[in-house]
Amino acid sequence: MSDSILELENLRKNFGGVVAVSDLSLKIRRGTVSSLIGPNGAGKTTIFNLVTGFLSPSSGQIYFAGRRLNKIKPHMTASVGIGRTFQNVQIFSNMSVLENIMVGRHLRSRAGIFYSSFFPPFLRKEENTIREDAEKQLTFLGLDQYADVPAGSLPLGNQRMLEIARALALEPKLLLLDEPASGLNARETIAMGGLIEKIKNMNITVLLVEHDMELVMDISDHVAVVNFGRLIAEGTPIEVQENPDVITAYLGE
Amino acid sequence: MNFTDGSIADVLQFLFMGIQRGCIYAMVAMGFNMIYNSTGIINFAQGEFVVLGGLMMVTLTMALNLSIVFAFILSMFFVIIAGILMERLTINPVKQPTVLRLIIITIAVSIIIKGAAMCFWGKGSHYMHHFSGTEPLEFFGATILPQTIWIIAILLLLVAAYVYFFNYTMTGKCMRACSINRDAARLAGINDRKMVMLSFALSAGIGAIAGIIITPIIQMDYARGAMLGLKGFGAAVLGGLGNSMGAVVAGVLLGILEALGAGYISSHYMDAIALVILLLVLFIRPSGIFGSSEAMRLKEF
Amino acid sequence: MKGKNSAGFIAFIIAIIVIPFIINNDYYIGVLVFTAFNCLACIGLCLLMGYAGQISIGHGAFVAIGAYTSAILTSKLAWSPWLAMLCGIVIVVVIAFCIGIPALRLKGHYLAMATLGFASIIHIVAVAAVDLTGGPSGIVSIPRLGLFGHVLSSDTQYFYFSWGVVAFGIYIAFNLINSRVGRGLQAIHGSEDAASSLGINITSYKVKVFILSAVYASVSGSLYAYYVNYIDPGPFDVMLSILLVTMVAVGGLHHIWGAVIGAIVLSLLPEFLSFISGYLQVIGIKYQPDYDTLVYGGILLIIMLFLPEGIFKGIDGAIGNVKSFFLKVAGRPSRRV
Numbered sequence: 001m002s003d004s005i006l007e008l009e010n011l012r013k014n015f016g017g018v019v020a021v022s023d024l025s026l027k028i029r030r031g032t033v034s035s036l037i038g039p040n041g042a043g044k045t046t047i048f049n050l051v052t053g054f055l056s057p058s059s060g061q062i063y064f065a066g067r068r069l070n071k072i073k074p075h076m077t078a079s080v081g082i083g084r085t086f087q088n089v090q091i092f093s094n095m096s097v098l099e100n101i102m103v104g105r106h107l108r109s110r111a112g113i114f115y116s117s118f119f120p121p122f123l124r125k126e127e128n129t130i131r132e133d134a135e136k137q138l139t140f141l142g143l144d145q146y147a148d149v150p151a152g153s154l155p156l157g158n159q160r161m162l163e164i165a166r167a168l169a170l171e172p173k174l175l176l177l178d179e180p181a182s183g184l185n186a187r188e189t190i191a192m193g194g195l196i197e198k199i200k201n202m203n204i205t206v207l208l209v210e211h212d213m214e215l216v217m218d219i220s221d222h223v224a225v226v227n228f229g230r231l232i233a234e235g236t237p238i239e240v241q242e243n244p245d246v247i248t249a250y251l252g253e
Numbered sequence: 254m255n256f257t258d259g260s261i262a263d264v265l266q267f268l269f270m271g272i273q274r275g276c277i278y279a280m281v282a283m284g285f286n287m288i289y290n291s292t293g294i295i296n297f298a299q300g301e302f303v304v305l306g307g308l309m310m311v312t313l314t315m316a317l318n319l320s321i322v323f324a325f326i327l328s329m330f331f332v333i334i335a336g337i338l339m340e341r342l343t344i345n346p347v348k349q350p351t352v353l354r355l356i357i358i359t360i361a362v363s364i365i366i367k368g369a370a371m372c373f374w375g376k377g378s379h380y381m382h383h384f385s386g387t388e389p390l391e392f393f394g395a396t397i398l399p400q401t402i403w404i405i406a407i408l409l410l411l412v413a414a415y416v417y418f419f420n421y422t423m424t425g426k427c428m429r430a431c432s433i434n435r436d437a438a439r440l441a442g443i444n445d446r447k448m449v450m451l452s453f454a455l456s457a458g459i460g461a462i463a464g465i466i467i468t469p470i471i472q473m474d475y476a477r478g479a480m481l482g483l484k485g486f487g488a489a490v491l492g493g494l495g496n497s498m499g500a501v502v503a504g505v506l507l508g509i510l511e512a513l514g515a516g517y518i519s520s521h522y523m524d525a526i527a528l529v530i531l532l533l534v535l536f537i538r539p540s541g542i543f544g545s546s547e548a549m550r551l552k553e554f
Numbered sequence: 555m556k557g558k559n560s561a562g563f564i565a566f567i568i569a570i571i572v573i574p575f576i577i578n579n580d581y582y583i584g585v586l587v588f589t590a591f592n593c594l595a596c597i598g599l600c601l602l603m604g605y606a607g608q609i610s611i612g613h614g615a616f617v618a619i620g621a622y623t624s625a626i627l628t629s630k631l632a633w634s635p636w637l638a639m640l641c642g643i644v645i646v647v648v649i650a651f652c653i654g655i656p657a658l659r660l661k662g663h664y665l666a667m668a669t670l671g672f673a674s675i676i677h678i679v680a681v682a683a684v685d686l687t688g689g690p691s692g693i694v695s696i697p698r699l700g701l702f703g704h705v706l707s708s709d710t711q712y713f714y715f716s717w718g719v720v721a722f723g724i725y726i727a728f729n730l731i732n733s734r735v736g737r738g739l740q741a742i743h744g745s746e747d748a749a750s751s752l753g754i755n756i757t758s759y760k761v762k763v764f765i766l767s768a769v770y771a772s773v774s775g776s777l778y779a780y781y782v783n784y785i786d787p788g789p790f791d792v793m794l795s796i797l798l799v800t801m802v803a804v805g806g807l808h809h810i811w812g813a814v815i816g817a818i819v820l821s822l823l824p825e826f827l828s829f830i831s832g833y834l835q836v837i838g839i840k841y842q843p844d845y846d847t848l849v850y851g852g853i854l855l856i857i858m859l860f861l862p863e864g865i866f867k868g869i870d871g872a873i874g875n876v877k878s879f880f881l882k883v884a885g886r887p888s889r890r891v
Binding site: 358479483524 | 850
């Protein structure tokens with residue numbers, strides 16, 4: 001069991017009469033890149049929201065690294081080691097690129113209100129550490145030249161990179177990427193794939209929701225197919241591609 | 254003014270006073286709801302529409318000696334123009350409407366209207382003739398002013414007009430469509446900008462009516478807008494924001510609670526009672542009596 | 555950006571030191587002292603509105619609580635003014651905490667109305683609770699503040715003291731903004747979902763900033779009480795809260811200097827208006843102080859419609875435009891984003 005970092009057990013989520021996630025059980029193994037695919041409205045982002053505490057399950061269990069995660073609040077999921085990005089890029093456009101990543105270091109630093117207000121930044125050692133750590137992330141993603149640029153003015157591809165860099169600054173054990181290639185052109189998508197590979201090599205488990213099949217089949221160790229809130233197939237990319245239920249789900253009868 | 258003998262006459266008296274004020278809160282709340290439903294914003298200047306209506310009516314009837322009916326219509330017309338101007342000049346042109354910005358804009362308009370009212374009508378309170386005489390009517394030991402009967406009657410008329418308009422006229426149904434799903438309404442050919450303007454016009458009109466009918470009793474002055482607006486908002490939230498029928502019930506309820514509180518607890522803190530209820534509703538059950546919490550989360554603001 | 559702020563801060567200090575030598579008139583020094591009180595409250599409000607993105611149209615209530623606590627404890631119970639001010643701070647911390655937790659779960663308009671309602675209630679209490687607050691006549695014989703054994707007696711002394719407090723308030727605000735906490739606040743303002751996904755406890759932060767802004771307001775109220783030596787409910791009505799929001803919005807919501815500028819401009823506005831009323835009379839406009847409200851509203855509306863980032867951003871942008879114009883003329887590429 002210690003092999004799986006994330007376990008969903010009979011997860012169910014209702015919205016009034018609508019069943020968004022139905023009896024879903026899934027195991028994500030450590031150190032892998034797993035993909036969650038399925039037609040639009042299949043419930044994939046709902047699953048992300050359930051795992052990260054933005055929604056609470058109607059029934060079922062969520063285990064992260066062996067711990068139960070059911071009634072967790074969103075800000076607690078970061079401290080247990082889960083980072084995420086959002087389908088509609090949620091960078092802080094009111095701050096610079098570097099400052100965005102520095103926010104990612106929030107849980108790796110301690111300064112509170114009293115300490116922060118009485119001492120100017122240059123006297124606070126931790127402040128310098130945060131900045132340096134953030135600059136390292138910036139370099140890792142190749143966004144150095146944008147350090148002081150307002151994040152809102154970056155092109156979409158770079159914004160997605162920034163969102164990932166920010167989540168990485170958290171030093172998460174599990175990274176949830178919600179449609180990271182959405183809106184990217186072919187070149188940018190390949191770069192995104194390369195980035196995800198690099199992240200995997202850092203021993204971070206990646207779970208992504210994605211529609212770009214080439215990217216999914218290219219980088220995933222494991223693919224799970226969801227439709228109407230149910231898991232209809234899982235396995236290696238090749239196994240899933242040849243599964244007749246999957247083909248039906250995407251193309252119809 | 255502490256009545257501790259608990260007689261029926263006293264309760265009735267407070268009830269009547271409460272209904273009188275409550276009807277006004279109900280109307281102000283309806284105004285809030287109309288603009289909220291079509292734009293999602295709270296119009297902080299709503300109370301000022303009430304003040305304008307009342308003061309304009311005073312000038313037309315007392316200074317210019319026009320007939321009540323004629324002055325009523327003219328005053329309404331005047332305030333409706335103000336409402337339309339507000340929408341056209343300050344709401345419509347805003348290209349990047351953030352919550353903060355729109356709130357401050359409506360606050361600015363309320364300050365301007367209040368300042369203008371102070372300039373034109375001065376700081377004193379203004380009296381206006383009751384519609385049909387000042388002799389109170391007896392009712393089981395309590396008295397009720399004829400003006401109060403007018404207030405109740407006009408509120409009922411407004412409710413009837415509201416129901417008719419939004420359920421049986423094309424324009425009304427278009428407005429409802431807009432408030433439910435603006436994009437879909439646009440695609441169906443409805444001019445949503447016009448609907449917003451219309452909602453401001455109607456909201457101003459209702460506010461004006463409220464001001465006109467209450468002025469004989471409370472003597473309107475330029476500074477009443479804020480308190481009326483706050484209490485009207487309290488009624489709107491209590492009834493479920495966006496739900497005008499709920500607002501009517503909540504408004505009257507609020508007025509009654511306020512009057513009972515003034516009679517049995519303390520009259521000095523009368524205004525505070527409605528405000529405390531507002532805070533309690535916001536903190537405990539922001540969706541109000543008749544609203545649903547799911548629906549509340551769906552609205553942007 | 556931080557370099558510009560340090561330079562601005564030094565210029566600010568120099569201006570404070572120099573002004574009493576230029577302006578010898580006690581009346582105008584007094585006006586500037588009142589301006590300092592507004593500034594202080596506005597800085598706190600700016601942290602709440604511009605950085606944490608929360609609305610409060612009720613900060614006048616905290617000013618009132620600070621003023622009345624100081625007044626009551628010093629004049630009726632003979633407390634030391636400093637201790638009374640501290641007590642005022644403790645009281646607003648408790649109240650802001652109690653209100654903050656339920657109120658800050660509300661969104662935008664709800665929160666605005668809740669704070670407005672709260673401010674109205676405090677004003678009503680100030681008028682009605684005659685035994686506690688002296689009712690409409692207020693409280694008199696409030697002692698002056700003393701510093702290191704010396705009592706602040708002249709307007710000039712109070713000028714230096716109050717603007718010194720403002721400078722300290724600015725110092726704290728800037729430290730906070732350029733810190734983990736400050737970034738957390740801006741993150742909340744930028745995207746609450748993203749901020750919580752990074753481990754920031756949204757409600758906790760909002761409440762903390764709300765409390766801090768209330769402390770600024772309370773100190774401002776206490777200093778006011780010690781300066782004027784009597785208080786009544788008059789200045790503490792809903793209009794004060796609206797005025798504070800106006801100052802921050804007009805000056806520039808998203809920058810501390812914006813709040814300072816807004817407070818200064820709008821505090822000096824009545825004086826300016828009465829100053830030019832003579833000129834206005836020449837062109838046929840008979841200006842009366844009653845028109846002040848109208849002018850405030852008009853200015854606020856115009857700024858919100860045409861310069862929504864406030865005067866400060868407008869100046870900043872204009873300076874930036876001028877700079878890049880000159881750089882272009884000099885043939886060097888201007889670094890504009």
